[in-house]
Amino acid sequence: MRIWLDGGLRDLESARISVLDHGLTVGDGVFETVKAVDGAPFALTRHLDRLTRSARGLGLPDPDHDEVRRACTAVLEADPVPLGRLRITYTGGHGPLGVGRGEHGPTLVVAVGETARRPDSTAAITVPWTRNERGALAGVKTTSYAENVVALARAHQHGASEALFGNTVGQLCEGTGSNVFVVLDGEIHTPPVTSGCLPGITRALVLEWTGARETDLPLDVLGRADEIFLTSTLRDVQALHRTDDRELPGAPGPVTAETMRIFAERSAEDLDP
Numbered sequence: 001m002r003i004w005l006d007g008g009l010r011d012l013e014s015a016r017i018s019v020l021d022h023g024l025t026v027g028d029g030v031f032e033t034v035k036a037v038d039g040a041p042f043a044l045t046r047h048l049d050r051l052t053r054s055a056r057g058l059g060l061p062d063p064d065h066d067e068v069r070r071a072c073t074a075v076l077e078a079d080p081v082p083l084g085r086l087r088i089t090y091t092g093g094h095g096p097l098g099v100g101r102g103e104h105g106p107t108l109v110v111a112v113g114e115t116a117r118r119p120d121s122t123a124a125i126t127v128p129w130t131r132n133e134r135g136a137l138a139g140v141k142t143t144s145y146a147e148n149v150v151a152l153a154r155a156h157q158h159g160a161s162e163a164l165f166g167n168t169v170g171q172l173c174e175g176t177g178s179n180v181f182v183v184l185d186g187e188i189h190t191p192p193v194t195s196g197c198l199p200g201i202t203r204a205l206v207l208e209w210t211g212a213r214e215t216d217l218p219l220d221v222l223g224r225a226d227e228i229f230l231t232s233t234l235r236d237v238q239a240l241h242r243t244d245d246r247e248l249p250g251a252p253g254p255v256t257a258e259t260m261r262i263f264a265e266r267s268a269e270d271l272d273p
Contacts, residue, residue, distance in 0.1 A: 002078035004071035004110040009078060017107055023091025026099060027144035029107075030054035030091075033177075035233050036084035036112060037271070039076045042233075044069065045272050046201045047088070050141065055090060057140035060106055063090050071110035081114040085234060089143065118235050120260070121251040123160040123242035124175065126222065127151045131165045131173040133196030141198055148176035160242070162230060166219040167196045178232040179203040181212060182225035183255045188212035202231040202263075205273060209266050210259055222246070227253035237263045 003015040023029030032051045035042040048065045055063055072086060089109040095102035129151060132138060151163035155176075164180055167173045174180060174197035181190045190207070192214040193199050206212055222228060228240040228248065237260045239252030252260060266273065 001111065001113070002075055004075050004108070006108055007067075009074050015109070017091075017109070018094045020094050020097065020102075021091055021107055022093060022095040022101060023089065023107060023143050025095070025097060026092075027142060027146075028058065028060075028092035028095075028101070029089060029143035030058060030060070030141055031143055032088040032141065033233050034072070034086040034088065036076055036081065036086045038082055039080045039084075040271050041072055041076070041086055042267065042271050043201050043205070043273060044072065046204070050199065050201065051088060051090060054141045057137065058092070058142065060090065060092060063106070063108065067108065068110065071108065075110050075112045079112050081112065083115055083117060084112045085115045086110070086112045091143065115234060118238055121239040121241040122162065122230070124162040124164050124180075124228075124230070124240050125155050125158050125160045125244050126219065127154055127163045127165060129165065131167045131196040133167045133169070133171075133173070133194065135196070138196045139193055139199055152176045164222070164243070170219055171195050172217040172219050172221055173197050175230060175232075178230040178235060178238075181206065181229050181231065181259075182217065182221055183227035183229075183253065184221070184225055186226075186255060188255060188259065189215040189217060191215070191217055200231060200233075202233060202236060205266070206231055206237065206259060206263060209262050212259075227251070227256045229256045229259065236260070236267070 032047045091107045093107045094104040155163040162175045165173045173195045179200040222243045239256045241251035
């Protein structure tokens with residue numbers, strides 16, 4: 001594996017950051033996960049735009065898009081894979097122990113690893129913890145991911161691949177690394193970003209390509225929706241065949257299957273929509 005670190009490619013053994021990097025000591029960093037298909041990143045422009053929004057949400061300098069693009073190209077050429085997880089990490093850089101930042105400037109790391117296509121359907125559980133839709137980091141994709149680690153571990157303990165959160169007012173919000181959609185009377189709905197969810201790239205494309213609606217949804221909608229599906233960079237569109245103890249036989253249902261078809265066709269036509 002070859003990794004881009006602060007201006008150039010390194011091998012795995014020499015790609016090292018300071019133990020005082022703020023991304024490590026206080027989670028002061030943002031990141032993007034980009035799907036790479038046959039060595040080409042998908043929707044990179046949208047991911048870079050969100051990386052910048054996230055950086056601004058933390059008060060970090062805007063990342064240099066040209067440098068990030070060069071880094072992505074370099075690691076994909078060094079490690080060609082048919083389907084890859086391209087990870088862009090941008091942190092506050094070397095700093096003092098504590099919350100205050102240092103003067104060294106940000107750290108940029110780009111790496112790629114091979115991944116496999118997800119199954120057409122999966123299971124999810126709801127968790128008792130909430131997203132804070134009014135928090136300082138609502139909608140910001142930060143490296144402070146421990147809450148997601150805990151929730152996803154709970155999902156795995158229950159034979160599921162994703163955990164779903166409500167927010168502080170009892171509305172459906174999102175998964176640990178996905179957005180959630182429900183089908184009600186043939187119409188597709190997903191929580192608005194005001195629910196506290198991350199504005200997912202795949203989520204945005206599904207909204208644009210299918211006419212799905214942003215709707216405030218109670219968490220208990222999962223118990224009565226006709227169909228439920230998840231979206232994320234590496235899942236694309238993935239049906240749920242179980243939520244908690246509720247089985248959804250025949251998943252993917254007809255609306256989800258059509259959404260999967262539309263997404264597959266449109267994303268194949270344009271790698272940077």
